[in-house]
Amino acid sequence: MIVLLYLLATVGSxxxxxxxxLADKExxxxxxxxxxxxxxxxxxxxxxxxxxxxxxxxxxxxxGVSAAFLPYALLSFVDHxxxxxxxxxxxxxxxxxxxxxxxxxxAYAGCELFLDAWLRVHFTPWRFGQAxxxxxxxxxxxxxxxxxxxxxxxxxxxxxxxxxxxxxxxYLLILASSAIGSSLLEAFVRAFAPDDxxxxxxxxxxxxQGALPPIGALLTTTLxxxxxxxxxxxxxLDLAEIVARxxxxxxxxxxxVLLDSLSALSxxxxxxxxxxxxxxxGSVLFLLAWDPxxxxxxxxxxxxxxxxxxVLGDAMRDVEAALPRAISLPxxxxxxxxxxxxxxxxxxxxxxxxxxxxxxxxLVSEAGTRALPAVLNVARTPFVDGFLGGEPAYLRVVLERxxxxxxxxxxxxxxxxxxxRSMNADLVVPLTSGDLVLxxxxxxxxxxxxxxxxxxxxxxxxxGARAAGxxxxxxxxxxxxxxxxxxxxxxxxxxxxxxxxxxLAGIRGAAQFLETTRTGTDQEMVRVxxxxxxxxxxxxAQFLDxxxxxxxxxxxxxxxxxxxxxxxxxxxxxxxxxxxxxxVEPELPDLAIDEGKLRQVLLxxxxxxxxxxxxxxxxxxxxxxxxxxxxxxRQARAxxxxxxxxxxxxxxxxxxxxxxxxxxxxxxxxGLGLAISQRIVQAHHGELxxxxxxxxxxxxxxxxxxxxxxxxxxAGERPA
Numbered sequence: 001m002i003v004l005l006y007l008l009a010t011v012g013s014x015x016x017x018x019x020x021x022l023a024d025k026e027x028x029x030x031x032x033x034x035x036x037x038x039x040x041x042x043x044x045x046x047x048x049x050x051x052x053x054x055x056x057x058x059x060x061x062x063x064g065v066s067a068a069f070l071p072y073a074l075l076s077f078v079d080h081x082x083x084x085x086x087x088x089x090x091x092x093x094x095x096x097x098x099x100x101x102x103x104x105x106x107a108y109a110g111c112e113l114f115l116d117a118w119l120r121v122h123f124t125p126w127r128f129g130q131a132x133x134x135x136x137x138x139x140x141x142x143x144x145x146x147x148x149x150x151x152x153x154x155x156x157x158x159x160x161x162x163x164x165x166x167x168x169x170x171y172l173l174i175l176a177s178s179a180i181g182s183s184l185l186e187a188f189v190r191a192f193a194p195d196d197x198x199x200x201x202x203x204x205x206x207x208x209q210g211a212l213p214p215i216g217a218l219l220t221t222t223l224x225x226x227x228x229x230x231x232x233x234x235x236x237l238d239l240a241e242i243v244a245r246x247x248x249x250x251x252x253x254x255x256x257v258l259l260d261s262l263s264a265l266s267x268x269x270x271x272x273x274x275x276x277x278x279x280x281x282g283s284v285l286f287l288l289a290w291d292p293x294x295x296x297x298x299x300x301x302x303x304x305x306x307x308x309x310x311v312l313g314d315a316m317r318d319v320e321a322a323l324p325r326a327i328s329l330p331x332x333x334x335x336x337x338x339x340x341x342x343x344x345x346x347x348x349x350x351x352x353x354x355x356x357x358x359x360x361x362x363l364v365s366e367a368g369t370r371a372l373p374a375v376l377n378v379a380r381t382p383f384v385d386g387f388l389g390g391e392p393a394y395l396r397v398v399l400e401r402x403x404x405x406x407x408x409x410x411x412x413x414x415x416x417x418x419x420x421r422s423m424n425a426d427l428v429v430p431l432t433s434g435d436l437v438l439x440x441x442x443x444x445x446x447x448x449x450x451x452x453x454x455x456x457x458x459x460x461x462x463x464g465a466r467a468a469g470x471x472x473x474x475x476x477x478x479x480x481x482x483x484x485x486x487x488x489x490x491x492x493x494x495x496x497x498x499x500x501x502x503x504l505a506g507i508r509g510a511a512q513f514l515e516t517t518r519t520g521t522d523q524e525m526v527r528v529x530x531x532x533x534x535x536x537x538x539x540x541a542q543f544l545d546x547x548x549x550x551x552x553x554x555x556x557x558x559x560x561x562x563x564x565x566x567x568x569x570x571x572x573x574x575x576x577x578x579x580x581x582x583x584v585e586p587e588l589p590d591l592a593i594d595e596g597k598l599r600q601v602l603l604x605x606x607x608x609x610x611x612x613x614x615x616x617x618x619x620x621x622x623x624x625x626x627x628x629x630x631x632x633x634r635q636a637r638a639x640x641x642x643x644x645x646x647x648x649x650x651x652x653x654x655x656x657x658x659x660x661x662x663x664x665x666x667x668x669x670x671g672l673g674l675a676i677s678q679r680i681v682q683a684h685h686g687e688l689x690x691x692x693x694x695x696x697x698x699x700x701x702x703x704x705x706x707x708x709x710x711x712x713x714x715a716g717e718r719p720a
Contacts, residue, residue: 002051002206002209002214003052005214005217005218006044006047006048006051006214006217007044007048008221009040009044009214009217009218009221010041010044010045010048011041012221012224012225013037013038013040013041013044013220013221014037014038014041014045016033016037016224016225016228017033017036017037017041018034020033020034020037020228020231021033021034023232028080029077029080029081029231032077032080032081033077033081033227033228033231035073035076035077036070036074036077036224036227037228039069039070039073040066040070040220040221040224042062042066043062043063043066043067044063044217044220045062045063046058046059046060046061046062046063046064046065046066047059047063049063050063050208051208051209057113060112061109061112061113064105064109064112064134064135065105065108067142068101068102068104068105068108068138068142069101069105070142070145070146071097071101071141071142071144071145071146071148071149072097072098072101072145074146074176075093075094075097075145075149075152076094076098077227078149078152078153078156079152081230093148097145097148100141104137104138107134107137108134108137109134110134111133111137115133115134135187135191139187139188142184143180146176146180147180149176150173150176150177150180153169153172153173153176154173156169157170157173168230172223172226172227172230175219175222175223175226176223178219179216179219179222179223182212182216182219183216183217183219183220184216185212186210186212186214186215186216189210189212190208190210190212191210251297252286252293252294252297256283256286259279259282259283259286308345309345309456311343311344311345312340312343312345312346312456313456313459314343315339315340315342315343315345315346316459316460318339319335319336319339319340319463320463320466322335323335323466323470324470326470327473329353329365330365332351332467332470332471336349336351336441336467337349337350337351337365337366337367337368338367340367340443341367341368345446346368346443346444346445346446347369347444347446348367348368348369348424348443348444349366349367349368349441349442349443349444350363350365350366350367350374350423350424350425350441350442351363351364351365351366351439351440352364352378352423352442353438353471354380354437354438355377356687358377358656359380359629359687359689360377360379360380361377361378361379361383361384361440362376362377363375363376363377368444374422374423374424374442375422375423378423380629382415382416383415383419384430384437385412386416387430387432387437387440388435388437392430392457392458392461393427393428393430393457393460393461393464394416394420394427395426395452395457396417396420396426396427397426399413399417399420400417403417420442423442424442424444425442425443425444426443426444426452427442427443427445427452427457427460428441428442428443429441429443429457429461429463429464430461430464430468431464431465431467431468431471432464432465432468433465433468433472436468438468438471438472439468439471440464441460441464441467443460500536500540501537501540504536504537504540507529507533508530508533508534508537511526511529511533512530514526515527515530552594552683553596554592555592555593555594555595556590556591556592557590557591557598558588558590558591559588559591559623559639559641560582560584560588560623562591562593562598562599562602562623562641563582563584563602563621563622563623563641564582565595565599566599566603566606566621567621569599569603570603570606570607570610570619575619576616577613577615577616577617578610578613578616578617578618578619579617579618579619580619580621581619581620582620582621582622583620583621583622583623584622584623584624585624585625588623588624588639588706589639589706591639591704591706593704594680594684597680597683598641598680598684598702600677600680601677601680601681601688601702602621602641602702604673604674604676605643605677605700605702606619606621606643608673608674608700609643609644609645609647609698609700610645612647612648612649612697612698613645613646613648617645617647617697618644618645619643619646620642620643620644620645621642621643621644622640622641622642622644623639623640623641623642624639624640624642625637625638625639625640626638626639626640626701626703627703628687628703628705629689629703636705637705637706638704638705639703639705639706640701640702641701641702641703641704642699642701642702643699643700644697644698644699645697645698645699646696646697647697647698648694648695649692649693649694649696649697650690650692650694651694655690655692658674658690659674659675659678659688660675674688681702681704684704685704685705686702686705687701687702688700688701688703689703
């Protein structure tokens with residue numbers, strides 16, 4: 001039924017008219033669009049009523065009166081949208097269209113109700129077909145009025161220097177001209193259709209519509225949808241992809257119609273069964289070939305309509321194919337970044353990954369050219385909060401639109417946008433594994449681009465999830481290599497320690513003997529030999545501890561008791577000039593830990609703190625509730641054991657090297673104490689973090705998960 005098509009156009013136009021102003025009721029562009037879509041909806045509603053009930057003038061009156069205001073509504077929207085969102089429309093013809101529209105509507109209604117019937121009786125030319133004087137007046141008015149809007153768009157197209165705006169206007173001109181032209185052509189052909197009031201419903205419906213199908217209603221609804229996408233800031237690339245997809249389906253539909261039409265000719269033969277069989281076989285063959293045919297058609301049309309989007313799509317396919325072969329971070333960076341940049345669609349791209357030691361996201365690699373260098377490090381919060389909240393990606397234009405519409409989120413959105421600008425990114429795609437954010441891919445867009453389409457963003461998000469799996473595989477592979485390295489290092493260290501300690505014992509014994517037989521300066525020199533021999537022995541012992549595989553003997557221990565035992569050990573060795581305090585938050589659960597090894601960690605941290613306060617100060621051992629900072633820990637609850645001092649602090653340059661083996665800022669240090677402490681904490685599935693400010697003091701924080709007491713206590717000894 002033709003009336004159903006017009007009803008669909010009515011519902012579609014009306015829904016757009018209602019939806020448009022909901023986002024911003026004060027926006028004049030959205031209000032003018034709502035008027036345009038609402039006027040079109042009334043026009044199609046009236047024609048639907050007339051098709052269903054041709055004898056009722058009310059349907060045709062609604063259709064004609066509404067159509068009389070369409071030129072004014074379209075020009076009002078064009079002026080508001082292209083002149084600007086501020087100020088009144090500036091085309092003087094708009095006031096003229098608005099002033100004449102009520103008179104045209106009144107003239108149409110008068111002719112339709114009174115004059116057309118008289119002309120049909122007394123004037124011969126009006127006895128044939130359906131057209132009346134009212135239709136002639138309305139058609140001339142609508143054609144002239146809408147042509148003003150088309151001319152206005154063409155002038156804007158010619159005067160614009162922006163490639164994207166010109167492309168958008170070209171789409172709009174093609175759609176508007178097609179919708180207007182097809183609607184006027186339908187009205188012209190309809191004028192010569194027969195008018196038989198005694199015909200059946202379907203015959204009368206066809207006569208009222210005329211020889212041409214309702215292409216105008218379809219194109220007009222498409223035009224309204226296109227305008228809605230424009231005011232909603234949806235990218236042109238979305239529209240290009242949809243056009244390519246619809247075009248592919250349309251071509252396929254034409255092929256199928258031709259196949260069925262040829263088969264239908266056989267139905268006229270003496271054996272119609274041959275025609276049915278041919279139609280069946282042709283349809284089956286078409287369906288079998290549909291998928292490759294559709295993909296090829298969409299690629300071909302995409303290359304014609306949206307060549308830049310096609311280039312990005314090809315780059316994404318190449319990256320998806322190459323990801324499984326990336327077994328290192330440099331290979332992953334080359335796979336992701338170089339291919340995107342070499343495509344020419346993305347000028348710059350960068351990869352950020354979580355750095356466990358620094359407790360932040362670090363720039364791993366970048367490609368392309370940029371005006372400013374990208375920020376090297378990004379804090380975990382608040383930037384990734386949106387990803388953790390379920391946002392699939394950050395698109396700069398979307399965040400800016402949200403910032404304008406939702407001032408309550410101004411702080412979070414502003415900070416997120418600042419980070420994106422510091423990374424020179426227009427799109428940030430997270431590398432997620434489940435609810436973990438391992439990093440992200442930051443992509444910049446060309447200066448004159450219309451952005452990334454919804455489908456492109458969705459594909460990039462899926463690509464980010466696959467890249468996250470590659471990152472996890474690389475981390476697992478690196479961890480396995482590190483375990484093999486430490487195993488080999490431990491074997492070598494055990495043999496080396498044996499070979500070094502025996503000569504050291506001989507040297508130390510000989511030196512001690514000489515020390516008893518010498519006096520004065522000679523005795524002091526021998527004492528230096530003994531001390532340095534002891535120091536070398538300690539280095540060998542610590543190196544052996546660092547290299548060998550740790551074994552954790554876990555048992556339940558109260559955090560307060562652990563800190564108290566550490567404080568007693570410190571007090572026994574002496575803390576001159578230092579005020580020592582222990583603060584324990586109430587109701588903390590027991591920890592499943594190796595008490596001896598954790599006490600070794602806390603003592604090492606506390607002794608470092610004492611050495612950082614040569615003139616005295618305050619040393620605080622604290623236990624409280626917290627959360628694990630590693631994104632892979634999924635914000636798991638933890639117990640924080642902190643060692644806080646008021647010493648000289650640590651410089652920013654040294655902070656990045658603290659846990660590197662053999663790095664030390666003391667002349668008598670080995671550089672292995674913090675590295676060993678970190679290994680012990682990590683063996684407990686915890687984290688060792690440091691915060692420091694030069695001249696104000698340093699805080700080392702040991703975070704340990706508190707939900708492993710039962711399982712770990714039952715397990716007893718376990719390898720790290």
